Amino acid sequence: MKPKVLFVISILISSFTFVANKSVAKTSPSKHINILMPAPFADSTKDLINKFNVENKDNIIINVTRGPLETESVSDLAISSLMLEKSPFDILLIDVTWLPKYAAAGWLSSLDKWITQEDLNKIAIGAQKGNKFKNKVYRWPFVADMGLLYWRKDLMEKPPRTNNELIKISKELIQKKKVKYGYVWQGRQYEGLSCVFLEVLYGFGGEWLDENGAIHLDKQPSINAAKWLKKLIKDGITPKAVTNYSEPESLQLFESGEVAFMRNWPYAWSELQKPSSVVRGKVGVTTMVAEIGNNPTSTLGSWGFSIIKTSKNPQDAFKVIKYLTSIKSQKHLFLKYGYTPISSEIFKDVDILKNSPIITALYKGLTVSEPRPQTPLYAQISDVLQRHLSEILTGDGEVSETMNRAHSISNQILQSAGSNK
């Protein structure tokens, strides 16, 4: 009985695949462009891609592979596929920090032959950053992302602009029992902690890795920035538990109305407007705080498309990228999903300015945003920084001693890589 059933099933399967193969071969001489995207992007671009596939059905068909939700898991999947001699994908949607690593590994095609300086100039200032490696463009921006300061409009007239103001307002509000905590951010030992630190570091006038490849973690601004974050926890302005908080935990606490300020990415805005949010309609968005005399700076997030070297149809792949990042697509994605646009034109669009309360704040944030150090060894040095910051935030050790250690380990990593070249 059993072998018989198996036999029938296998016949059925093979005939199906035969039919499927035949029908594809018959109706579409078109080329297939395969894109790997993190799950949320795969879902939100569905409309756009369906439309494209209908309009171009004789030419190009886009297939989207819905990757995992979490950023780094997408990277794991992408890397596993790139390690194959022939990746199944033509286009990857990649995070800003992956680019130098992927480009150095030789996995990406340069986009220079398809773009002009004029195209580049149309992109908003912040979004222009983080797309190049060794002066070649490898990535076309799709969605901009940057760290923002969320503040409670119902508790204060205007948001703080300096570090001390933030502490002062927080302390007052806690004392008046208006809120339980002043400021919540991401303090877990993970990439988000590096993003938070970088913003504070710029606020103190410091730098992480300079253009010449020198590390500056042992300098006074770096030590001050780490001390400031530690002080927030020590003074009770930030909850102790922040050292295991990533974005969802911070958002949850802010959403419950128990905190005056939150550091988060633009996605938090639409979450805060949901009916379940206690602070709905009471939230303002602005750029980070900084010490007097320094400019506020946001860490640049941002996703963009890259074409894989082994792609058979890079020309068509670029057409797909152009379509997905067109003004029309950007507007659609912003209005429907709140994805921060990358073209400066959209930030000046009267319609959008009228309809979105945060577009100006987003533009300001994007203008002052800076990418994280652009080196193929970024993941290593960020990992070192995360570990040591976590040590500072959760332990009693001397801050400057720990930062010095982070500094020398980072230096070792960069130097041993240099000597291997």
Next chain:
Amino acid sequence: MIGLLILPAALLIILIFGTPLIRYIWLSFHASSVITGLVPIANKGANWQRLINDQRFWQDSFQTFRFAALSVSLELFIALAIALLLNQKWRGRNLVRAITLLPWALPTTVMALGWRWIFNTPYGPIELIVNLIGLDQFNILSNPNTAWLATVLGDVWKTTPFIALILLAGLQTIPQDLYEAFKLEGGSNKEALFKITIPMLKPYILLSILFRLAQAFGVFDLIQVMTGGGPAGSTESLAIYAYLNAMRFLDFGYSSTIMIGSFILIVFSSIFSIYLFNKFKNIQGYSR
């Protein structure tokens, strides 16, 4: 003739287990990273030298051993109790047997995320209980001294059913008449546990220790989700360190070195734990 018959199976095993192992050993003697453009370049054991001087590797080894030792021994004790209970005849036993297995059936990442929210401050239930008692905040996952205990708890919760199942199977192989004879000779229940049950269970206990030690040494998903290796690297395991080097840093040479290095450590510690266990063998067994 028999040798010929097992040849296909042996070849398959060599192919599946042998080739990756050899490949890793080979890679551990090469620099293969984003700096070399992912081309392996022989580097005369530089990776191994780096491993021996790598404080983080030894710290992670210590943390992995600590995690494995505590979680496996806790699991063993609790599982023995559960197995003994489930071996008795009582109403609703089958239902309880099924429920006991539930944690084991749950995907680790899902349950690890669950634990992360359970331990969350201020919204997790544990925090609520601590507050009700009137204590200050607990913050177990935010403290480098305690976070690893939370991961042990997560592991114990999930894998105790697995050991309980093995031990239960073992209990069912012990003939009842042994107990009857023991009682006729005047032995108590408590004595029966140490003189019959545990000695007869020995092979099953050994089996579960080996299984679980190997798993616990390779712990990855639970910790990755619960703490990501933090705070201050206090929960990072060898597997996480190897993963970071391979997938995040694209340093495949050094990642292979870490893997082979931890493989050697695991083999030695497994042999050591079997040796330890055999020492305890001297518990006097009962025989007719």
